[in-house]
Amino acid sequence: MLFLSRVLAGFLLVCGWIGSAPASGMTPEEAATRLFAAQKVERGWFSHQGLASAVPPLVAGLRESLGDFQRVSPCTEVCVALYTGGEFTFNITIDDDGLIAGLLIDVPIAYATSLSEALAAFEALSGEVSVVVTQEATVLGALNMDRPMAVGSAFKLAVLKALQKLIGAGKLDWDQVVRFEDKWRSLPSGQMQDWPERAPVTLHTLASLMISVSDNTATDALIDLVTRNSVEGGAPRNRPFLTTREFFLLKHRDHDAYREQFSAGNYDLKVDVLRALADKPLPRVSELVMVPFPGVEWFFSTNELCELMGDLGDLDVMKINPGVARRSDWASVAFKGGSDVGVINLTTGLMTEDGTRYCVSATWNDDKAVDEEGFSILYASLLHQLKAKAMP
Incomplete structure (x- = not known):
């Protein structure tokens, strides 16, 4: 992440801001259910203009990507919104008037039926793509894993x-x-x-x-x-x-x-x-000239990045930012990503409670700006399927 025109801190999709005041009146679950189920999002549901403008297209995009809204699970440390084709975790803040004062949505997960299906979704991307999923020294799935690409x-x-x-x-x-x-x-x-x-x-x-x-x-x-x-x-x-x-x-x-x-x-x-x-x-x-320059970059294969992750994943500095992965899903999460115009990479080292280690690295290069959020959704789906395989 050399320079981003918008902040994707930890690769989160952020709208508005997060407050810490306790909600009164409408509960977070009720407010979120009304919001995500609505065919038309009302501007009067929000405490300020910024959210009222930013959230409606986001809600429409979630429905387009994940299908019909089903329900919100009871909120604990985070809330979970379930759709027919996927899910996402989020935090929502309700002010004393029952209005939405803050909303933070983690990268959505689009459901796949298998690890292979989640991996195959990357093939539809334009340009060049490389992906590898490993368990210890075994490759569970790969797509051009030895191809050096800008990362x-x-x-x-x-x-x-x-x-x-x-x-x-x-x-x-x-x-x-x-x-x-x-x-x-x-x-x-x-x-x-x-x-x-x-x-x-x-x-x-x-x-x-x-x-x-x-x-x-x-x-x-x-x-x-x-x-x-x-x-x-x-x-x-x-x-x-x-x-x-x-x-x-x-x-x-x-x-x-x-x-x-x-x-x-x-x-x-x-x-x-x-x-x-x-x-x-x-x-x-x-x-700066904000167009892709293939000759001005750093080049690694996803296989090489997973090898580096294997050497470095236990360092505490690798565990500060979990990236797209949910910390609660794994005993340990190590992450480093990167992006530039026409370039994105996400590399995550994961460990289960029994000490089994996994790595997922994915890179996308194109001759135009890439859809970082869309790529992150594909990556989150891959992690979701890996979790299902690792912890059935």
């Missing part, structure tokens, strides 16, 4: 792997404190680009931000600290290994020549291009 910020798994290796060798330590350097600043996603120079930060914090919120500045800090060569050792296809700052410089609207040379060049020419860009100022978001 956006899922490349950060390779950076974490290099860090893990150096810590294991005693050359670095999770608790090691470094001082923030101005040269690490990149563009969002993340927040570290706004940190003051020389602020103290541990390597564990850098890794946590890099994985959980895909902080690009934290990522570039770690690439600098572990060295580019160390990362390339585990990702030889990606040489020279781009920092996110270099990625954004290559996507500057005035850097067409640099971009073309980098995309078409051999290793030495690519290095020369990055050296020429080194002293250029970081572009503003408005200066």
Whole structure:
């Protein structure tokens, strides 16, 4: 998730905001049932204009994707809405007047009859697709799993792997404190680009931000600290290994020549291009060319990403953001995803109560912007079927 025009934090579909005040009058179940069952959503059901405008098309889209609404299960920590063709968990806030003040909907699950059917749904996508589902070392299902494809910020798994290796060798330590350097600043996603120079930060914090919120500045800090060569050792296809700052410089609207040379060049020419860009100022978001550039990316197969997940899935930094998976369905969930214009990847490591490990990685590349929410729904269906297989 290098940069997203909208926030899909944890790959959630978000409408409005979530309040903490207890509801009175209409219960959450009653309000949600009225909302999702309605053929026409009334604007007067909401406490403010933003929700009144955003929610009706969302409700219509859910019905189109999941079929007819059936019921809302009793709400506990979360609520569950059941449709004829799928379901989703959600949180809803009702104000003192019985109006909907907040609504947060997790990625919906479209029902499939089997893991194979859920996997086959990816074949209908345009462009190129790669998917793999593994149980320990066994492949349960796959689609082009060895095809290298652009994966956006899922490349950060390779950076974490290099860090893990150096810590294991005693050359670095999770608790090691470094001082923030101005040269690490990149563009969002993340927040570290706004940190003051020389602020103290541990390597564990850098890794946590890099994985959980895909902080690009934290990522570039770690690439600098572990060295580019160390990362390339585990990702030889990606040489020279781009920092996110270099990625954004290559996507500057005035850097067409640099971009073309980098995309078409051999290793030495690519290095020369990055050296020429080194002293250029970081572009503003408005200066980026927001179209797919296949030659300016990081490339991994889904099989390689699951191998990385197998090495890294037990690290605590991998478990902060569960992505599309429901934490309650699994004993352990580790996640990293990535997206760019025309690119999306979701990679999840899962473990059952008996210690059996699974991995699901899916990538979609196209020559136009991809439907991230639609892709996430397909992925959620795959996870749902895997859960049914793993815990019948």
